[in-house]
Amino acid sequence: MSSNSLNNSVAYTNGRVYTINSQAPWAEAFIVAQDGIFAEVGTTAEIEAKAKQEHLVVYDLRGQFVMPGIHDAHVHMLMSAIAITSHTRLPMEGLNSTNVAEELKKGSCLCKYAHINQDWLVAHAYMVENFNRESLDKDYPDTPVVIRGGAAHSAFLNTEALKRTGYNIASEPDSQGAWYRRDEQGHLTGEMAENAMNKVLTQLPQPGLSHVKRVLKEAQYMLHRAGVTSCQEASANTLMLDGLRELEREGALKLDMHTHIVYAPDWLAEEPASTLHSLIDNAAFHASPHISTRFVKIILDGVPLPPYYTHAGLLPDSTADTSKLFISNISDVVAKYDAQGLTLKVHCTGEGSTRLTLDAIEAARKRNPNGPRHEIAHCSNVHDDDYKRFRPLNVTAEMSPAFFFTHPITAASNGLMDWNFPKMLAADAHVTIGSDWGAGESPDILPCLGGIVDGVGGGDRGVGGARICRMLTLAGAEAVGRESEFGSIEVGKRANFIAVNNDLSVGEFEGARVLTTWFEGEIVYEAGK
Structure with a gap:
């Protein structure tokens, strides 16, 4: 038999x-x-x-209500897994220079797997108010301490960490896309953001491959718990691809992975550009039935979050504020990888960076009319004149992080954070949704979508449940060119599906919970088991 x-x-x-x-x-x-x-x-x-x-x-x-498995259009799987299992987790509020050391001591016991960073102490928090490295130096004089914060766009270092990674505390020069806080004497306080983190994050000791596989399995389970059966990894590096390839060989990879290998900046991948660019050129080596590697990631500007405001807006003459850009050759990079048939995901949170990326894609389309579909990640700050450009340029509007769609921080941003689904849909843009899962506890998208259905602040901002369900499933498959394989429940497609306690087709996202997740017909998550 x-x-x-x-x-x-x-x-x-x-x-x-x-x-x-x-x-x-x-x-x-x-x-x-x-x-x-x-x-x-x-x-x-x-x-x-x-x-x-x-x-x-x-x-x-x-x-039960059953639908195709969720496609999360933006995750940081390895970053999240290591942050949750192996790094100290600090409070997201109320952290300041007077209590940061005490909180670090309390938080160290939260690590499931500690000491992967040798003698370094790495932690995650949203913000440390009034941070000065001296607040950590007394308790950690010889231990380098790095606290990741600001949606992973900033870091707080003690003196030992600054010295060990080559920062000149008295006279570190400014550079393109870098943000430093300095004291009255012009010395580094230890708080930095964006490209300023390149030195420290590319020198952090990395875990071994066995630990990478261990935490990737844990992250996979958390994604299954959120109903995710396929996703786009937004910060792929060599270590992650090696881990995924081994999991695939062992039959342990139960996700369709689409790995956007980092082109720039270095700090995002915690790996130097030289090896990252080589990895992009040789990405096919890591490809497999569940790992698609024809994707590239660029962070073009920062975030519209205080105190950094590192997003690239528009100047009075309607051109991009290039002083906020992380790389100056976006048009050349888009042209290069477009010609190779690779899809670019470009992080843009300012009107200027968004326009500049659309301009670069438009130029590439003139040279290569049948080139691949590209993506603008986040789309939280798009000028009214640019919504109409997404569809004709075949650009996906990847809306993320879902957590911030209806968050108090968003409401207080004075319009700098505005995921305007109705305007994007009115322009007939191709729209997907991503969690942008970083160091947070969960990649769960569903509870974040109630405000989109109802309309943020009322009025005409609501989007129907049926349209959101399509964004979460088939639109994601279309974004990665695999709509013939998954994204809907049809004969001949992969049996990736979920059972949910609410009817999402009519917008019942409040209180929605995934009950069961199937990947290729196999149960990979059951609530309560």
């Missing part, structure tokens, strides 16, 4: 199946073949009859 025979398929019945297939948006049942592919989709009566005829195992969905 062979497990490949037809009667090893599984029939799923009695569900409320939202297929995301516009030709047949609802079904009740389906059959998953032993190779993890949807073999049939139809009514419960049809599928039960087939199951009886072929002697199939039957799984009763018990009326």
Whole structure:
């Protein structure tokens, strides 16, 4: 007897199946073949009859809402996994120079796996108010301490960390895209942001491959718990690709990974540009059925968060504020990788950086009309004149981080953070959604979307649940060129699907929980188990 025979398929019945297939948006049942592919989709009566005829195992969905697995368009899987399991986690509020050392001591016990950074102490927090390195030097005179903060766009270093990584405390020069806080004498306080972090983050000791695999498995489970079956990794580096490749060989990779290898800046990947660019050139070596490597990542500007405000806005003459850019050759980089058929994901949080990237893609399209679809990541600050450019240029508007869509920080940003879904959809742009999971506790997108359905602040800002479900599934598959493989429940596609406690098709995102996640027909997460 062979497990490949037809009667090893599984029939799923009695569900409320939202297929995301516009030709047949609802079904009740389906059959998953032993190779993890949807073999049939139809009514419960049809599928039960087939199951009886072929002697199939039957799984009763018990009326649950079922839809395709979520495609998270923006995650930092390795960064998140190491931050959560192996680094000290500090409070997100109330952290300042007077209590930071005490909080570090309390937080050190939260590490599941500690000491991967040799004698370095690495922690994560949102902000340290009035930070001065002297607040850590008394307790950590010989231990280099790095606290990551500001949505991973800033860092707080003690004196030993500054010295060990080659910063000139008395006269470190300014550089393109770098932000330093200095005291009255012009000396570094230890707080820095953006390209200023290149020195320290490219010199942090890295864990071994065994630990990378260990934490990637943990991150995979957390993504499954959030209903994610495919994602776009937004800061891929050599270490991560090596880990993913080994997990694939071992049959342990249960996600469709689309790895955006970092072109710039170095600090994002914690790896020098020289090896990153070589990795992009040789990325096919790491490709496999579940790992697609034809993607490149660039952070073009910073974040519209106080006190940094490192986003590149528009000047009075409607050109980009180039003083805030991290690289000066975006047009050349887009042209190079566009010609190679690689998809670029370009981080833009300012109107200027967004316009500059659209200009670069437009220039590439004139030279290469049939080039790949590119993406602008975040799209939180788009000028009214630029929404209409996304569709004709075949650019995906990747909206992230979902956590900030309706957050108090967003409301207080004076318009600098505005994920305007209605304007983007009115322009017929291709829209996806990403968690931008970094050092946070969870990549769960669903609870963040209630405000989009209702409309932020009321008025006409609401987006229907059906459109959001498509953004979370098939639109994501289209963004990575794999809509024929997954993203909807249709015959011939991968059986990646989830059961949810609420009907998301009508916008019931408040209180939504993933109950079960299947990847290629295999249960990879069950709530409560």
